[in-house]
Amino acid sequence: MSPATDAARAFREVHGRAPAGVWSAPGRVNLIGEHTDYNDGFVLPFALPHRLAAAASPREDGKLQVATLGDDGQLQHSGPHDIAALEPGSVDGWAAYPAGVAWVLRDQGYAGGADVVVAGDVPSGAGLSSSHALECAVSLALLGVAGVELEDGGATTPTRPEIARWVQRSENDYVGAPTGLLDQTASLCCEDSRVLFLDVRSGEMEQVPFPLAEAGLRVLIMDTRTKHSHTDGGYGARRRGTERAAELLGVKALRDVTLDGLDDALAQLPEDLVPLVRHVVTENQRVLDVVALLREKKLAEIGPHLDASHVSMRDDYRISTPELDLAVDSARSAGALGARMTGGGFGGSAIALVRDEDLDGVRTAVETACEQAGFRRPRMFTAVPSRGAGRDEA
Numbered sequence: 120m121s122p123a124t125d126a127a128r129a130f131r132e133v134h135g136r137a138p139a140g141v142w143s144a145p146g147r148v149n150l151i152g153e154h155t156d157y158n159d160g161f162v163l164p165f166a167l168p169h170r171l172a173a174a175a176s177p178r179e180d181g182k183l184q185v186a187t188l189g190d191d192g193q194l195q196h197s198g199p200h201d202i203a204a205l206e207p208g209s210v211d212g213w214a215a216y217p218a219g220v221a222w223v224l225r226d227q228g229y230a231g232g233a234d235v236v237v238a239g240d241v242p243s244g245a246g247l248s249s250s251h252a253l254e255c256a257v258s259l260a261l262l263g264v265a266g267v268e269l270e271d272g273g274a275t276t277p278t279r280p281e282i283a284r285w286v287q288r289s290e291n292d293y294v295g296a297p298t299g300l301l302d303q304t305a306s307l308c309c310e311d312s313r314v315l316f317l318d319v320r321s322g323e324m325e326q327v328p329f330p331l332a333e334a335g336l337r338v339l340i341m342d343t344r345t346k347h348s349h350t351d352g353g354y355g356a357r358r359r360g361t362e363r364a365a366e367l368l369g370v371k372a373l374r375d376v377t378l379d380g381l382d383d384a385l386a387q388l389p390e391d392l393v394p395l396v397r398h399v400v401t402e403n404q405r406v407l408d409v410v411a412l413l414r415e416k417k418l419a420e421i422g423p424h425l426d427a428s429h430v431s432m433r434d435d436y437r438i439s440t441p442e443l444d445l446a447v448d449s450a451r452s453a454g455a456l457g458a459r460m461t462g463g464g465f466g467g468s469a470i471a472l473v474r475d476e477d478l479d480g481v482r483t484a485v486e487t488a489c490e491q492a493g494f495r496r497p498r499m500f501t502a503v504p505s506r507g508a509g510r511d512e513a
């Protein structure tokens with residue numbers, strides 16, 4: 120069963136009728152370009168095949184009622200919440216994400232009430248952007264029940280990048296997580312078989328072909344099953360550090376520091392900001408280098424850039440964990456062409472680029488290493504770049 124059919128079935132169970140429609144959005148992995156988004160830089164994510172689906176129907180009373188189907192098959196309910204009365208902090212826990220979306224859409228003039236039931240298979244707390252998948256699916260559902268479908272493409276229909284910005288606002292100002300634009304844009308704008316090269320400053324996007332199967336390669340996701348959250352202090356502290364550095368350097372954002380100018384820039388900064396700036400500037404360059412290789416179809420050659428990115432996050436940005444380092448190192452030792460943690464860090468998932476024939480060996484090596492270290496058994500799966508958010512048949 121697909122997330123869309125699960126959500127529609129759960130909707131019928133809760134409301135005793137079919138939903139007006141089902142909309143879904145994927146989780147993502149970021150191939151490279153970490154903590155560059157809020158520095159106006161470059162990112163290169165792809166959408167996972169894992170999705171969250173929101174089955175929804177309009178309500179006449181201007182309220183939002185949400186339910187979510189958990190892994191245990193149990194439904195959790197929240198609401199009804201009066202959309203006109205939503206304020207940051209007025210709904211918390213998992214329901215803050217859909218409520219935040221309703222709050223931001225209300226400000227954009229889409230204030231209609233809705234019954235929404237969510238189901239899906241994006242692992243949560245794994246650094247694979249399940250919260251953004253939830254927000255994006257609910258955004259499309261709320262717009263859909265208000266009669267707005269992205270595919271219509273009318274002059275007043277919001278664009279996907281516009282919706283991504285609204286979702287970012289709901290996340291920053293309603294949920295209170297100071298995240299950038301990477302995850303929402305990935306969930307809304309990614310396409311099948313491609314990685315999305317996004318220049319966050321200009322908003323320009325390029326869908327870069329990523330033909331893994333043709334190249335005999337796999338991307339192995341290694342979810343360390345260690346907790347990760349962006350509302351804890353570590354993410355915000357890194358963000359503030361880079362913003363302070365930009366201010367001290369007199370630039371709008373660290374995007375404006377080039378690799379050639381890096382040494383000069385570092386010489387002007389207090390010691391604690393040096394590694395943060397070094398990470399962001401070198402990471403932006405790594406994204407550009409990987410994109411150049413992918414444009415030439417040299418997929419197997421991106422490995423060293425993935426490795427360098429991990430080292431930079433481990434040693435300079437200091438957002439890795441012993442579990443992530445072990446997954447990356449053991450995958451590399453067992454023949455992965457490159458590996459790195461992905462997403463915000465402080466737990467969550469790592470990825471490895473692996474040749475087809477090495478996949479079993481790499482999986483076994485990572486599992487054995489984690490077991491010997493006394494870590495939780497990682498959840499591992501391969502993923503191909505998949506379609507972005509949209510309306511589903513249920």
Ligand code: GAF
Binds near residue numbers: 149152153302349463
């Ligand atoms: C998290 C955030 F939500 C993104 O905006 C991005 O900063 C990422 O961490 C790090 O690249 O996923």
